[in-house]
Amino acid sequence: MRSFWKMKLTGIFIALLLAISGCSSNAVPTTSTASAAEQHQTQTQDQQTATSNDTAPTTVVPGQKLKVSYIDVGQADSILIQIPNGKNVLIDAGNNGDANAITSYLKKQDVSKLDIVIATHPHEDHIGSMDTQIKTFDIGQVIMPKKDSTTQTYKDLITAIQNKGLKITEAKAGLELDLGSEVNALLLAPNSANYEDVNNYSAVLKLSYGTNTFLFEGDAQEQSENEMINAGYNLKSDVLKVGHHGSNTSSTTAFLTKVQPKYAVISVGKGNSYGHPANVTMDSLTNIGAKVYRADLSGTIVAESDGTNITINTIATEVQPRAPTPTVSQSVAPVSVAPAPAQATASTNSTVKSTPTPTSSTGLVCIMYIIQKPRNSIFLHVHICQLQIRPIRSLLEKL
Numbered sequence: 001m002r003s004f005w006k007m008k009l010t011g012i013f014i015a016l017l018l019a020i021s022g023c024s025s026n027a028v029p030t031t032s033t034a035s036a037a038e039q040h041q042t043q044t045q046d047q048q049t050a051t052s053n054d055t056a057p058t059t060v061v062p063g064q065k066l067k068v069s070y071i072d073v074g075q076a077d078s079i080l081i082q083i084p085n086g087k088n089v090l091i092d093a094g095n096n097g098d099a100n101a102i103t104s105y106l107k108k109q110d111v112s113k114l115d116i117v118i119a120t121h122p123h124e125d126h127i128g129s130m131d132t133q134i135k136t137f138d139i140g141q142v143i144m145p146k147k148d149s150t151t152q153t154y155k156d157l158i159t160a161i162q163n164k165g166l167k168i169t170e171a172k173a174g175l176e177l178d179l180g181s182e183v184n185a186l187l188l189a190p191n192s193a194n195y196e197d198v199n200n201y202s203a204v205l206k207l208s209y210g211t212n213t214f215l216f217e218g219d220a221q222e223q224s225e226n227e228m229i230n231a232g233y234n235l236k237s238d239v240l241k242v243g244h245h246g247s248n249t250s251s252t253t254a255f256l257t258k259v260q261p262k263y264a265v266i267s268v269g270k271g272n273s274y275g276h277p278a279n280v281t282m283d284s285l286t287n288i289g290a291k292v293y294r295a296d297l298s299g300t301i302v303a304e305s306d307g308t309n310i311t312i313n314t315i316a317t318e319v320q321p322r323a324p325t326p327t328v329s330q331s332v333a334p335v336s337v338a339p340a341p342a343q344a345t346a347s348t349n350s351t352v353k354s355t356p357t358p359t360s361s362t363g364l365v366c367i368m369y370i371i372q373k374p375r376n377s378i379f380l381h382v383h384i385c386q387l388q389i390r391p392i393r394s395l396l397e398k399l
């Protein structure tokens with residue numbers, strides 16, 4: 001029975017791929033890719049490659065606290081780091097639809113300037129509202145990996161950067177961030193110039209305050225994790241922002257053994273269709289002795305460090321119900337599918353929130369089905385382009 005459905009689903013998958021020929025993945029470059037790449041390249045500053053490969057403890061003024069907010073943006077990432085000297089860092093900015101929630105959260109924290117923004121990699125669930133945040137706040141430095149995208153979201157980000165006269169500093173391992181003497185901040189990845197999987201371009205930041213350490217992985221996967229190990233970085237960190245929303249593509253035993261996290265934060269959407277976090281990741285984190293905090297269970301998670309001790313607050317917000325959003329592939333190319341309803345249900349236990357963008361084509365939907373087989377089961381993954389969806393069932397009936 002299982003094999004029948006496997007064949008049936010595989011057939012549907014192939015049929016959909018043929019039918020949806022306009023829905024390109026990041027692996028398929030277009031002419032606009034080259035254009036965006038050129039824009040990015042011309043803006044890339046000379047690198048300040050660090051000679052050190054570690055983040056040493058810092059001197060802390062008693063009573064001053066470092067605050068890290070893992071903002072609940074569902075199946076996406078957005079993290080605000082507030083340093084006692086008043087400097088602020090924003091790592092990623094959720095999906096396009098998270099713009100107001102993130103802006104509002106930052107303003108509630110009295111943020112007026114983002115001294116550094118890091119767009120870990122050009123997937124929409126990480127750079128979605130970065131253009132809005134750049135327009136809204138004073139910006140010091142923009143750090144991004146040298147990897148472009150064909151998406152409108154990426155183009156919007158580049159436009160926002162250009163319109164503000166900002167330069168892009170290329171994210172790569174060894175780059176030290178200048179945030180004052182209170183903290184040490186060092187990028188540990190990416191360590192290579194080219195990756196097959198866009199997630200591995202993720203900028204990975206290690207931050208030290210006093211003797212406390214934080215590691216922010218973005219969506220770095222096994223390949224990048226192995227490179228960080230092989231590069232000899234001191235990965236040991238008190239708090240780990242788990243890679244790729246707790247997917248089984250990240251958090252290898254070898255990596256977690258090096259990190260030895262006391263706390264692990266997973267930025268994951270309630271009822272997401274990817275099955276994140278993966279059971280194997282949860283088991284690995286538990287086995288390593290980490291206390292796990294999940295956005296889908298706790299909402300926004302706030303960690304505060306006095307330089308010696310870390311406290312974590314998980315009652316800052318209610319959990320945001322959020323639609324599954326593209327993390328594997330994204331495209332702005334619409335396909336010839338009938339207009340979709342503004343709101344629909346993708347699975348029985350997830351509420352889907354439509355997040356239209358001004359740049360999307362009228363009512364056109366791009367859906368890609370990806371079949372994976374983790375642990376002998378089949379999950380039907382729905383990838384939504386241009387942020388509207390239609391029910392799976394009605395689409396299947398038309399085939």
Ligand SMILES: [Zn+2]
Pocket residue numbers: 076077123125126219244245327
């Ligand atoms: Zn992601």
